[in-house]
Amino acid sequence: xxxxxxxxxxxxxxxxxxxxxxxxxxxxxxxxxxxxxxxxxxxxxxxxxxxxxxxxxxxxxxxxxxxxxxxxxxxxxxxxxxxxxxxxxxxxxxxxxxxxxxxxxxxxxxxxxxxxxxxxxxxxxxxxxxxxxxxxxxxxxxxxxxxxxxxxxxxxxxxxxxxxxxxxxxxxxxxxxxxxxxxxxxxxxxxxxxxxxxxxxxxxxxxxxxxxxxxxxxxxxxxxxxxxxxxxxxxxxxxxxxxxxxxxxxxxxxxxxxxxxxxxxxxxxxxxxxxxxxxxxxxxxxxxxxxxxxxxxx
Amino acid sequence: xxxxxxxxxxxxxxxxxxxxxxxxxxxxxxxxxxxxxxxxxxxxxxxxxxxxxxxxxxxxxxxxxxxxxxxxxxxxxxxxxxxxxxxxxxxxxxxxxxxxxxxxxxxxxxxxxxxxxxxxxxxxxxxxxxxxxxxxxxxxxxxxxxxxxxxxxxxxxxxxxxxxxxxxxxxxxxxxxxxxxxxxxxxxxxxxxxxxxxxxxxxxxxxxxxxxxxxxxxxxxxxxxxxxxxxxxxxxxxxxxxxxxxxxxxxxxxx
Amino acid sequence: xxxxxxxxxxxxxxxxxxxxxxxxxxxxxxxxxxxxxxxxxxxxxxxxxxxxxxxxxxxxxxxxxxxxxxxxxxxxxxxxxxxxxxxxxxxxxxxxxxxxxxxxxxxxxxxxxxxxxxxxxxxxxxxxxxxxxxxxxxxxxxxxxxxxxxxxxxxxxxxxxxxxxxxxxxxxxxxxxxxxxxxxxxxxxxxxxxxxxxxxxxxxxxxxxxxxxxxxxxxxxxxxxxxxxxxxxxxxxxxxxxxxxxxxxxxxxxxxxxxxxxxxxxxxxxxxxxxxxxxxxxxxxxxxxxxxxxxxxx
Numbered sequence: 027x028x029x030x031x032x033x034x035x036x037x038x039x040x041x042x043x044x045x046x047x048x049x050x051x052x053x054x055x056x057x058x059x060x061x062x063x064x065x066x067x068x069x070x071x072x073x074x075x076x077x078x079x080x081x082x083x084x085x086x087x088x089x090x091x092x093x094x095x096x097x098x099x100x101x102x103x104x105x106x107x108x109x110x111x112x113x114x115x116x117x118x119x120x121x122x123x124x125x126x127x128x129x130x131x132x133x134x135x136x137x138x139x140x141x142x143x144x145x146x147x148x149x150x151x152x153x154x155x156x157x158x159x160x161x162x163x164x165x166x167x168x169x170x171x172x173x174x175x176x177x178x179x180x181x182x183x184x185x186x187x188x189x190x191x192x193x194x195x196x197x198x199x200x201x202x203x204x205x206x207x208x209x210x211x212x213x214x215x216x217x218x219x220x221x222x223x224x225x226x227x228x229x230x231x232x233x234x235x236x237x238x239x240x241x242x243x244x245x246x247x248x249x250x251x252x253x254x255x256x257x258x259x260x261x262x263x264x265x266x267x268x269x270x271x272x273x274x275x276x277x278x279x280x281x282x283x284x285x286x287x288x289x290x291x292x293x294x295x296x297x298x299x300x301x302x303x304x305x306x307x308x309x310x311x312x313x314x315x316x317x318x319x320x321x322x323x324x
Numbered sequence: 325x326x327x328x329x330x331x332x333x334x335x336x337x338x339x340x341x342x343x344x345x346x347x348x349x350x351x352x353x354x355x356x357x358x359x360x361x362x363x364x365x366x367x368x369x370x371x372x373x374x375x376x377x378x379x380x381x382x383x384x385x386x387x388x389x390x391x392x393x394x395x396x397x398x399x400x401x402x403x404x405x406x407x408x409x410x411x412x413x414x415x416x417x418x419x420x421x422x423x424x425x426x427x428x429x430x431x432x433x434x435x436x437x438x439x440x441x442x443x444x445x446x447x448x449x450x451x452x453x454x455x456x457x458x459x460x461x462x463x464x465x466x467x468x469x470x471x472x473x474x475x476x477x478x479x480x481x482x483x484x485x486x487x488x489x490x491x492x493x494x495x496x497x498x499x500x501x502x503x504x505x506x507x508x509x510x511x512x513x514x515x516x517x518x519x520x521x522x523x524x525x526x527x528x529x530x531x532x533x534x535x536x537x538x539x540x541x542x543x544x545x546x547x548x549x550x551x552x553x554x555x556x557x558x559x560x561x562x563x564x565x566x567x568x569x570x571x572x573x574x575x576x577x578x579x
Numbered sequence: 580x581x582x583x584x585x586x587x588x589x590x591x592x593x594x595x596x597x598x599x600x601x602x603x604x605x606x607x608x609x610x611x612x613x614x615x616x617x618x619x620x621x622x623x624x625x626x627x628x629x630x631x632x633x634x635x636x637x638x639x640x641x642x643x644x645x646x647x648x649x650x651x652x653x654x655x656x657x658x659x660x661x662x663x664x665x666x667x668x669x670x671x672x673x674x675x676x677x678x679x680x681x682x683x684x685x686x687x688x689x690x691x692x693x694x695x696x697x698x699x700x701x702x703x704x705x706x707x708x709x710x711x712x713x714x715x716x717x718x719x720x721x722x723x724x725x726x727x728x729x730x731x732x733x734x735x736x737x738x739x740x741x742x743x744x745x746x747x748x749x750x751x752x753x754x755x756x757x758x759x760x761x762x763x764x765x766x767x768x769x770x771x772x773x774x775x776x777x778x779x780x781x782x783x784x785x786x787x788x789x790x791x792x793x794x795x796x797x798x799x800x801x802x803x804x805x806x807x808x809x810x811x812x813x814x815x816x817x818x819x820x821x822x823x824x825x826x827x828x829x830x831x832x833x834x835x836x837x838x839x840x841x842x843x844x845x846x847x848x849x850x851x852x853x854x855x856x857x858x859x860x861x862x863x864x865x866x867x868x869x870x871x872x873x874x875x876x877x
Contacts, residue, residue, distance in 0.1 A: 073670045074615045081798070125871055128813075130427050135809050138614035139867055142802035146860020149705050149798070150840065153854035170704055171685060245622070245704060246682060252674030256667050292689040297682035304679040311665050319665065392768045417768035424762050428610060429818045438758045442770055447751050474816035494769070 033289040046288055049174045052182035052189075053241050054281035057250060057299075059189035060234045061276025062196050064251030065258065065269045066227045069207035073255075075228055077248035078122060078141035079115045080235040084148025084244060086114025087169070091155045108184065111239065115232040118144055145244070172243035172296030174284040181240060188237040192230050196269070203227065204265040241284060243296035250276060253303040260314025260322070275310075279303035344404025344411070345370055346391070346498060346529070351399035353383070353390050360386045362553050364399070368498075369546045371527045373520055375534040375560075378550035379573050384533040385420065387550065388500045392417055403498070413442065416496035418487050420503050426476035432486045433471040436461055439493025461489040466515050481512025488516060499523065501532045517543065540564055584716030587841065589732055590708040594833045594859060596738035597791040598803045600745045602829035604783045605804035606822050607749075609812065610760045615670070616658075618801045619677035620781075621788040623654035625703060625797070626684030628789060632698065633691045640737040647789025648782065654680055655781055706796025706856025708837075734794040741790035748783045752776060757818055795856050802860035803829055806867045813870040828866055836862035 040047040067073045090110025099106065118140050126136035168176050196203065206213040206223050214220045231251050238247045258272035283299025290298075313321045346368040353361040361383040368374060376384045390397040391408065392415070403411035416439070436458040437450050444450055450458075462471050465485035475483060484504060491499055505513055523530050524545075534540060540547060540560060547564045549555040555572040556563040608617045627650020631642050654676050661672040688694045699707070715722060715730045722730075749756065759766045759776050767773050784804075791800035811824035836859030843858070844851045 068668050068671050071668055071670055073668070073674050077615075077618075077674065121868075125867070128871055128874070130812050130874075131809055131867075131871060132612060134612040135609045135614045135805055138618050138801060138805040139809060139864060141618060142798050142805060143860050143864025143867070145798045146802055146857040146864065149857030150853040150861060151857075153857065154844070154851065157851050170701055246678050248674055249678035249682075252671050252678065256671040256675055259667070260665075292694075294685065294689070297685045300678045300682035301686070304675070304682070307675060311661075317666060394764060394767055412770045415768075417765060419762070419764050419768075423764060425610070428761050429812065429816050429821050430757075430761055431817065434757075434818070435761075438754075438761070438765065439769070441754050441758055441766075444754065446755075450754065490765075500768075 030289060034285065037285045037288050045177075045179060046175075048179045048182045049177045049241075050281055050284045050288075052177075052185040053174060053284040053295075053299075054277045055186040055189035056234065056238055056241070057254070057276035057278070057280025058273045059192040059196075059276070060238060060250035060280075061254035061258070061272035061274070062269050063192055063227065063230045063234050064276075065255040065265070065272045066196075066203045066207055067231050067251060068255040068259070069265065069268075070210075070224060070227065072224070072228065073252045074248070075119070075122060075137055076231045076235045076251045078137045078144070079118050079232045080239065080244050080247040081141045082118035082121075082144030082148075083111040083114045083236055083239065084145050084169075085151055086110035086112070086117075086148075088148050088151035088155050089114070092151065095155075105184070108236070111236045112233075114144070114148075115236050116229075119228055119232060168243075168294075169239060170243050170245060171294035172239070172241045172246065172299075174241045174287055174295040177240055185237050185240070188233060192234055193273075195226070195230060199223065199226070200266065200269070207265055241280065241295050242299055243294065246296035246300050249296075249300045249303060250280065253300070253307050254279060257303070257307040257310040257314075260310040260317045263316050275303070275306050279306060344406075344414075344497075346408075347400075347402050348387075348391060349400040349402075351387070351390055351397055351401065353386055353395055353397045359552060361390065361397070364550070364554055366548055366554055366557055368529060368531065371529050372524050372545040373543065374529065374531045374546040374548065375540050375544040376531065376548045376550055377534055377537060377540060377564075377572075378555070382551045382572070384550055385502050388417070388502055388531070388533060392500060411498075413494075414497040416491040416494035416499045418491040418499065418501040418504060421480065421484055421487065421506070426483075428475070430475055431472050432462060432467060432475060432478070432482075432489075433458055435475055435486050436489045436493055439490040442494075458489075458493060461492050462486070464492070465489045465519065466511075479509065479512075481508035484508050485512055485515060488519060492519070496528070498529045499531065501530065503533050503535060505532075506535060537569070582717055585713055585718075586716075587837075588716055589711040589713045589735060590855060591833065591837055593711055593732075593734050593738055593794045594708055594799075594837060594855070595830055596735070596742050597787075597795045597800065598807070598829040598833050598859070599826055600738070600742045600787040601791055601800050601803035602807040602825045603749055603822065604745055604780070604787050606808040606811070606818075606825055607756055607760050607780060608784065608804060609808045614805045614809075616655075616673055617784060617788075617804045619658070619673040620651055620654060620784055621792065621797045621800050621804075622677040623680040624648075624650050624785055624789045625700075625792065626650055626680050626687060627653070628793075629684050629687045629691070629693060629698075633687065633693060638698075638733075640733065640740065643737070643793070644741070644786060644789055648785050650680065651781060651785030651788070652778075702796065703792050704797055705854060706794070706799050708795060708855040709852065711794060734790075738790050738794065741786045745783045745787050748779050752779055756780060795859075799856040799860045802863050803832075806860075806863035807832065810863075810867045810870045813867075813874045828863070832863040832866060833859050836860070 037046060087107050087110050090106040094106040121140050122136045125131050126133035202218055202223055206218060206220050210220050234251060235247045238250050242250055254276035255272040257275050258268045261271050262268050279299055279302045282302045284295055287293045287295040287298040312319055315321060316323060348364055348366045351361060351364040378384050389395045391401050401408040440454050459471055462468050465488055467482060467485055504516055520530055541564055544560055547560045548557045549568050549572045551572045556568040608614060624647035627646040628643050631646025632638055635642050657676050658672045661667040662669050685700055688700050694700060711732055713731060715727055755771055755776050788800050807825040807828040810828050811821045815821050815824055837855050840853040840855035840858040
């Protein structure tokens with residue numbers, strides 16, 4: 027126990043090597059962006075689309091790996107995987123929209139279908155990848171549940187850059203997003219492009235989820251855009267404040283999850299982040315000042 | 325088809341319970357702390373057609389749902405002195421048309437059979453006899469030739485008639501209908517009103533949430549005017565007056 | 580084909596049984612827009628199984644199914660609590676509960692050391708049909724047929740038992756469950772015990788998910804709950820026909836997907852086999868897309 031605490035202290039004070047520190051800061055930046063982006067998805071009732079997108083990136087990653095291997099490139103260093111994941115994420119959003127528009131299918135079924143079948147296709151391609159390649163494996167095992175320890179500094183920088191980009195985009199249209207989230211009908215009559223703003227939120231969430239795959243994994247990446255906003259909602263009724271709190275909770279969860287995973291053995295990063303976030307959520311559910319069950323106003 | 329339906333042979337069981345009045349005492353409902361109904365006390369007539377009217381948000385649908393136990397409420401709801409739940413089998417409910425998924429894979433006949441789910445009992449299939457009865461109910465609402473049609477492929481008025489037939493399938497003594505005439509075509513309205521007349525002659529009680537003030541007096545024998553509280557109740561001639569409506573709607577209205 | 584009984588028979592049977600159980604119960608779930616709820620549930624049963632196995636030290640079917648059932652009821656109770664009492668957005672509530680449950684399941688598996696005893700969490704996600712080998716399938720001529728059947732892997736009997744249970748529940752309450760799916764308000768007004776019926780449906784779903792995840796994986800379970808019923812729904816307007824069609828489509832997807840996994844790479848001169856759970860899921864997804872495209876034109 028003493029050793030665990032000493033290790034934890036060392037990691038938390040950035041005294042555990044350059045690599046670990048960079049990865050933890052990158053995770054925190056991403057958690058921050060995820061919390062902010064997820065807030066608007068939650069306020070519009072569309073959080074689970076991100077879950078489908080996260081799963082459906084797998085065929086893109088596997089495809090990119092195959093293509094890169096075929097032409098003799100190193101997929102991990104050239105950003106191939108990110109590119110493949112991004113294309114797959116975009117296609118999956120389009121597929122959910124296309125299927126979900128049919129009244130007999132609907133958004134809920136479309137989301138689940140894209141999630142499961144996209145991931146199935148990815149698993150099939152991945153089984154090809156894992157037997158084909160020599161050299162660096164795509165690392166499906168670490169991608170499933172996330173492994174901050176396996177990250178390269180370059181990947182952490184890319185993650186932080188994406189997070190900054192997402193925060194910039196959200197900051198630029200904060201008023202408009204808040205208006206749509208609060209009252210979509212009014213926003214529409216006021217001349218706001220509601221459909222396009224919704225698409226922007228979905229896109230931003232997709233970017234965050236794809237960037238989060240290396241630390242959180244396919245299955246749990248969605249937690250970063252779901253749990254912090256839901257926890258933040260207990261503290262305030264105002265969209266601007268909920269966004270800030272969600273960003274803070276996201277940052278703390280990702281940062282501490284990465285730290286715990288670095289210190290504890292047999293602890294993948296994804297589950298560690300989720301459990302920290304779930305603990306914060308439980309505290310917020312009980313003691314949140316706006317809607318908390320114990321300390322709330324209403 | 326538009327001729328009046330001859331009165332059905334009334335089940336003896338229904339006749340003997342005519343004295344079992346539906347009584348609501350001190351009923352209150354609130355959503356998230358906002359009161360929707362306040363201390364409603366109302367004794368329904370024994371038989372006949374009764375309209376529940378009132379402005380938007382007056383709690384008309386809520387009153388029906390509270391009586392049926394579909395929304396939580398405080399107060400007492402009894403039929404002939406017994407708790408409502410014990411009398412559930414003599415009641416039927418025809419909900420507002422907008423509340424279901426019209427793409428659901430069900431035909432008109434399937435929907436009418438749903439009204440017999442309780443009498444059929446657990447595990448058993450509906451069976452031929454009930455199927456025939458459902459077909460004759462569809463005939464009664466003028467839809468005999470559409471029994472195999474998917475419900476989403478019918479007009480609004482036809483859908484409403486299918487829902488009415490499902491309510492009739494319960495062979496109930498008290499029927500609750502939520503806006504049965506809203507947005508239906510003239511032919512459907514005629515058929516529905518004919519069914520109402522037959523039910524009235526049959527000694528049954530039909531309670532309708534109704535939105536069209538202009539037709540209340542000619543179509544309903546009794547009325548309950550509601551605006552979160554009971555504004556007035558009784559025979560239409562006595563309770564449905566300009567003064568009452570002015571109180572309910574907050575502005576003078578010509579009737 | 581020489582090794583059909585040893586290598587292919589059990590994976591095909593297990594996948595077929597799991598696909599049937601999932602697809603049958605899926606018919607009611609997609610009609611009530613609970614496809615994503617089914618996805619959440621399929622992840623949530625995992626910690627229940629892990630804890631049940633860790634506590635009892637047994638891996639028999641009854642222990643596994645009971646653990647899955649308890650977790651399913653706990654998860655769905657928690658979702659109901661969060662949405663009703665905590666006023667959490669329904670999608671977010673699902674996301675919070677399933678990620679927390681699943682994260683807890685992974686960590687329990689790692690920390691209790693169960694992950695080193697053949698209970699591989701990666702296979703829970705990816706499926707491991709390839710691992711289902713019937714050792715005496717082709718050989719064992721000295722054994723009677725009965726003795727041979729007794730050496731079938733446990734998953735086959737488990738899945739067969741679950742398929743029987745699920746079918747029995749769905750058949751026994753067919754009238755009531757159909758009414759509940761179509762018009763829950765009328766069902767309550769007419770005096771049906773709605774809570775009990777919901778519990779019966781949840782039991783059927785949880786049984787199907789629990790039995791499926793160990794052999795075919797969580798993701799294939801979701802694909803089978805969603806895709807065959809959604810495809811069937813596009814092709815018919817009768818509920819009974821939808822049930823029958825979904826069963827046919829589920830079995831067809833298993834057959835086509837499995838053959839594609841085993842024989843597909845051979846067409847390109849490769850001796851490999853693909854992840855069969857993945858190809859089956861992708862096949863079911865293709866069927867849905869084809870039906871949707873067909874219906875769009877018709």
